[in-house]
Every structure is written in structure tokens, then in C-alpha cells.
Amino acid sequence: MNFESTQSPVQSFDSLAPSCLMAATILLVEDEPVTRTSMAARLTRLGHRVLEAGNGREALEVAKRERPDLIIVDWMMPEMDGPTFCETVRRDPTMKSIHILLMTSHDQPAQIAEGLARGADDFLSKAASKQEISARVLAGLRTGRLVRELETTSSQLESSMLLLQIKQMEMEADLQSAAAFVHSLLPPPGSPAPGLSLAWEYQPALTLGGDLFGVASIDADHLGLYILDASGHGVAAAIRSASLMTFLRVENILHLVGTYDPEKVLLEANRRFPLSEEGEYFTLWVGQLHLPTRSLSYASAGHHGALISRTGRPSRWLTRPSSPLGFDQAAVFANDRIALQPTDRLFLLSDGIYEAASPTGEPWGRWRFQQAVEAQQHSPLITTISHCFMEARRWQGQSNFSDDAAVVGLELSV
Amino acid sequence: MDTPAVFILSEALDLADGDQELLLTLAELFLQESPKDVAAVRAALARQDCDGLTAAAHKLKGSVLPICAPRLFEHAQRLEVLGRHGEFAEAVSVCADVDRCLAEVHAALRDLIAGGYSS
Numbered sequence: 234m235n236f237e238s239t240q241s242p243v244q245s246f247d248s249l250a251p252s253c254l255m256a257a258t259i260l261l262v263e264d265e266p267v268t269r270t271s272m273a274a275r276l277t278r279l280g281h282r283v284l285e286a287g288n289g290r291e292a293l294e295v296a297k298r299e300r301p302d303l304i305i306v307d308w309m310m311p312e313m314d315g316p317t318f319c320e321t322v323r324r325d326p327t328m329k330s331i332h333i334l335l336m337t338s339h340d341q342p343a344q345i346a347e348g349l350a351r352g353a354d355d356f357l358s359k360a361a362s363k364q365e366i367s368a369r370v371l372a373g374l375r376t377g378r379l380v381r382e383l384e385t386t387s388s389q390l391e392s393s394m395l396l397l398q399i400k401q402m403e404m405e406a407d408l409q410s411a412a413a414f415v416h417s418l419l420p421p422p423g424s425p426a427p428g429l430s431l432a433w434e435y436q437p438a439l440t441l442g443g444d445l446f447g448v449a450s451i452d453a454d455h456l457g458l459y460i461l462d463a464s465g466h467g468v469a470a471a472i473r474s475a476s477l478m479t480f481l482r483v484e485n486i487l488h489l490v491g492t493y494d495p496e497k498v499l500l501e502a503n504r505r506f507p508l509s510e511e512g513e514y515f516t517l518w519v520g521q522l523h524l525p526t527r528s529l530s531y532a533s534a535g536h537h538g539a540l541i542s543r544t545g546r547p548s549r550w551l552t553r554p555s556s557p558l559g560f561d562q563a564a565v566f567a568n569d570r571i572a573l574q575p576t577d578r579l580f581l582l583s584d585g586i587y588e589a590a591s592p593t594g595e596p597w598g599r600w601r602f603q604q605a606v607e608a609q610q611h612s613p614l615i616t617t618i619s620h621c622f623m624e625a626r627r628w629q630g631q632s633n634f635s636d637d638a639a640v641v642g643l644e645l646s647v
Numbered sequence: 648m649d650t651p652a653v654f655i656l657s658e659a660l661d662l663a664d665g666d667q668e669l670l671l672t673l674a675e676l677f678l679q680e681s682p683k684d685v686a687a688v689r690a691a692l693a694r695q696d697c698d699g700l701t702a703a704a705h706k707l708k709g710s711v712l713p714i715c716a717p718r719l720f721e722h723a724q725r726l727e728v729l730g731r732h733g734e735f736a737e738a739v740s741v742c743a744d745v746d747r748c749l750a751e752v753h754a755a756l757r758d759l760i761a762g763g764y765s766s
Contacts, residue, residue, distance in 0.1 A: 265680075265706050265710050266678060266680050266710070267673055267674055267676050267677050267709070267710040267713055267714065268709045268710060268712060269675060270672065270676055271662070271663065271669070271673055271713035274663070274666065274669045275663075275664055278664060278666070307709075309702065309705050311702065335723040336709070338709070338712070347761070359709060359712050359713075360662065360712050362661075363664045401730055611656075
């Protein structure tokens with residue numbers, strides 16, 4: 234037997250709360266016709282649409298087809314009893330959240346425990362008053378609605394998380410690709426010109442770094458070199474740095490400025506890269522080495538990371554007070570000049586290495602960098618640079634830097 | 648201890664939420680279904696079938712609840728327990744009580760259907 238009750242709902246709901254007026258579809262499963270007819274009529278009178286089934290197997294078919302909001306099922310039935318029906322519903326992912334009231338005259342704690350353990354949500358006595366039926370049905374409907382909302386929200390969250398993970402993987406892949414591209418723009422270690430050795434180590438704080446450097450031949454007699462630092466780090470800083478790096482390409486500078494004279498390069502860069510509305514800016518050190526005379530001219534826009542390390546003579550920082558790019562359109566960045574000797578080493582470094590902070594917050598400092606370089610004066614250039622990184626990491630007590638860390642070394646051979 | 652009443656109209660009406668038409672429908676349904684349940688009880692007794700007796704008595708007990716016939720309910724409930732414990736000798740005796748009581752309930756319900764609520 235499986236039919237839908239046709240009795241018209243009565244509009245009076247006595248003292249029931251307004252929220253009770255929401256009609257629901259209820260599946261009533263009971264093999265005994267007098268009880269089923271009575272309960273169906275009472276539920277219909279409360280305003281609900283009632284579906285009926287005479288045993289558990291029929292009820293499963295109706296439940297799958299109609300997806301009722303609530304199921305009221307008798308405990309003892311032929312074919313499939315109430316607790317077995319509850320277990321079957323709970324195993325079905327499409328029905329498992331339907332609220333189930335087990336209808337019984339059983340009121341022994343052990344039987345109640347068994348019913349709950351096997352999947353019932355609550356109990357309803359066959360002799361329950363109208364008020365009790367209303368209360369239990371409405372509590373069940375409310376709970377069922379909340380469970381469905383929770384499932385929907387949970388499902389939406391899972392979808393969103395999946396989407397986010399996919400997007401994040403795509404973004405990571407993009408970042409890796411961009412990082413590989415930026416890395417390809419960095420000068421290859423080795424010999425950029427006769428009598429010169431180049432080595433460097435670079436560890437961006439994130440996948441993409443905002444500190445970049447370059448070493449390139451200008452002509453047969455000149456080598457251009459620079460190190461730049463974009464304020465901030467991450468993707469935005471890297472994009473801005475790549476833009477300045479493009480500007481600093483030898484062909485571009487010669488086209489725009491006509492010379493790689495450091496003060497003129499900085500003057501043009503200062504004009505083209507003003508302080509951004511967000512307060513972002515660059516510091517930049519530019520040098521030009523005249524290879525026949527080993528004369529290095531250089532200028533700095535707020536960048537303090539250039540050191541000459543010399544055998545038998547004191548090291549020297551190649552900086553003077555100056556403002557970063559874009560702060561003052563009328564700024565002048567005067568050239569300095571130094572004559573280099575064979576075995577001299579020029580180090581260009583980002584502030585990420587010498588500002589590496591110890592656990593107590595004390596920066597490693599340029600002085601300790603200089604000491605590390607001098608202690609490794611006779612080691613191969615790359616060994617000296619690696620030693621600096623090792624010392625900075627040891628100082629800060631961790632391997633990753635909070636800012637981009639770069640050290641470039643240029644050594645003049647004997 | 649007082650003997651429970653055969654049929655309590657006021658309580659039956661309460662259980663039908665005051666719906667007189669519904670109670671008449673239930674009464675007719677009970678008149679039609681209960682003989683089948685009692686027949687199932689007798690058949691189970693004849694077979695000495697514990698589960699069959701328990702199920703048939705349980706079904707009869709359930710059908711009695713909405714029409715509020717306490718004496719018949721008690722006998723049906725007793726029969727269900729005896730069936731669960733396989734006490735067939737006593738169950739035969741209780742079955743005779745059920746027969747007597749059922750006849751009284753049927754008579755009361757037929758009166759209700761024939762005379763309506765004014766009788």
C-alpha cells in the first residue's frame with residue numbers, strides 16, 4: 234500500500250507558534266491500518282503533506298522518489314522493521330540527513346538506546362497528544378532543515394576550497410614560471426670580461442624577488458653593473474623591479490642616455506621612476522668599470538650595498554649619503570671613482586642579507602658582512618659568498634630570509 | 648484494581664483531535680481489520696509460533712490504541728508478552744479473553760456508528 238492522503242489541511246493550528254505553519258512532506262511508515270489512518274489524518278490536520286507506506290521496503294522506494302522532509306516509522310513491522318529501515322536510510326548518501334522519528338509504544342531506556350544507535354533521531358508515541366506530535370514533528374523538521382543547510386554550506390565550502398587550491402596551484406605555477414624568467418635575466422656566473430670573475434648567490438624571500446642585479450659589457454672597454462632594491466617584496470615588487478631592470482639594459486641606456494655614466498643613468502632613472510602613489514620606490518647602485526685602467530666609477534641612489542675587499546689593504550664601502558630614486562626630481566647623484574687593483578673584490582649586496590635579524594632583533598649588519606668577507610679573502614669567490622650566507626643564516630637562526638637576499642661578487646684576476 | 652473500561656469515547660475523540668468523522672472512520676476500519684488480527688493470533692497459537700503470536704498480538708494492540716479500548720488493549724498487550732516468552736498455554740486462555748473483549752468493543756463501536764454521537 235502506498236498512497237497519499239487526500240484529507241484537506243485544516244487552517245487552525247491552535248496555540249502552535251507561527252514557525253509551525255510551514256507545511257512539510259512527511260512519510261508515514263506503519264503496517265497497521267487503524268494507527269496509520271489515525272496518524273496520517275492528524276498530521277494532515279496539522280497542515281503537512283503525508284505520504285504513506287505499509288512496510289520498510291515500500292517506504293525506501295517512496296523516500297528515494299519523494300525525498301520527504303521527515304519520516305515517521307513504526308518499530309515493529311513485517312518485511313523490514315523500523316530500526317533496520319533507519320539503518321538503511323542512514324547508509325544512503327542521498328537520504329542520510331532525513332530526520333526520522335521512530336513511532337512506538339516502547340518506552341524502555343534500552344529500546345530507546347537501540348533505536349537511537351540504529352539511526353533514529355527521536356521517538357513518537359502512538360498515543361501522543363496533538364501538542365506532542367506537533368512539537369516533535371516541528372523539532373524534527375527544524376533539525377532536518379539545519380542539517381541540510383549545514384550540508385549545503387559544507388559542500389559549498391568544499392567546492393570553494395577545491396577551487397582555491399586549483400587557483401593557488403595555477404598561481405604557484407605562474408610564479409615559478411615568472412621566477413624562472415627573472416632568474417634567466419640575471420648575469421651568468423663565470424667571466425663577464427677578460428680578467429674578471431663573477432659569482433653570486435640569490436635567495437628571494439618569496440618565489441619572486443624584488444632585488445635584482447646585472448653585470449654586462451657596454452663595449453670592449455667598459456663593463457656596466459648595478460644592484461637594485463624595490464621597496465617591499467613579492468610579486469608587486471618583482472614586477473616593478475623587472476621594469477627597472479629592463480630600463481637598465483645596456484642597449485636601452487645607451488639609446489636613452491647615450492652613455493652608461495652612473496650619475497647620468499641615475500638621473501634618468503630618477504626621472505622615470507618616481508615615488509609611487511602607494512609609497513613604493515627603488516634604491517639603486519650603478520657602476521661602470523673601465524677595463525684597461527681598472528677604474529670604477531659609481532653612483533648610488535640610496536643603496537648602501539657595495540664593498541671593495543682588498544688583500545693587504547682595508548676594505549671600503551662604496552657609498553655616500555643619497556636619496557632613493559623618485560624622492561626628489563631635482564636630485565643629483567654624483568659619481569665617485571676608485572682605481573681597482575688585481576685580486577680586488579667588489580661585492581654588491583642587498584639589504585636583505587645585512588639586515589637579517591637575530592632572534593632578539595639585532596641586524597647582522599654591514600660590519601659583520603665585511604668581517605665574513607675578509608675572513609674568506611683567500612677562498613674562491615663563490616665560497617666567500619656562500620660563507621656570508623651561512624653566517625647570516627646562523628645569525629638569524631633560520632634558513633629563509635624575511636627579505637630578498639643577494640650577494641654578487643666580482644673579482645679582478647692577477 | 649478496577650477493571651478497565653471497554654471503550655472510552657471521550658478519550659478516543661481526544662486522540663482523534665476532536666475529529667468525529669475521523670473516529671467513525673477508525674471505528675469502521677477497526678471492525679474490518681481486528682478480526683484478521685485475531686485470526687492471525689489463533690493461527691500462530693495453533694502453530695506454537697512465538698514470533699507470529701508476538702507480531703499478531705502487537706498489531707492488534709496497535710489498532711486498539713486509537714480507538715481507546717483499555718480492556719482489550721491490556722489483553723492484547725498480555726498476549727504479546729506471552730508470545731515473546733513462548734507461554735502458549737496461558738496465551739490460549741488470554742486469547743479467549745481477547746475474543747470476549749473484542750466482541751464488546753465491536754458492539755460499542757457498532758452502536759457509535761449506528762447512533763452517532765447523540766446516542
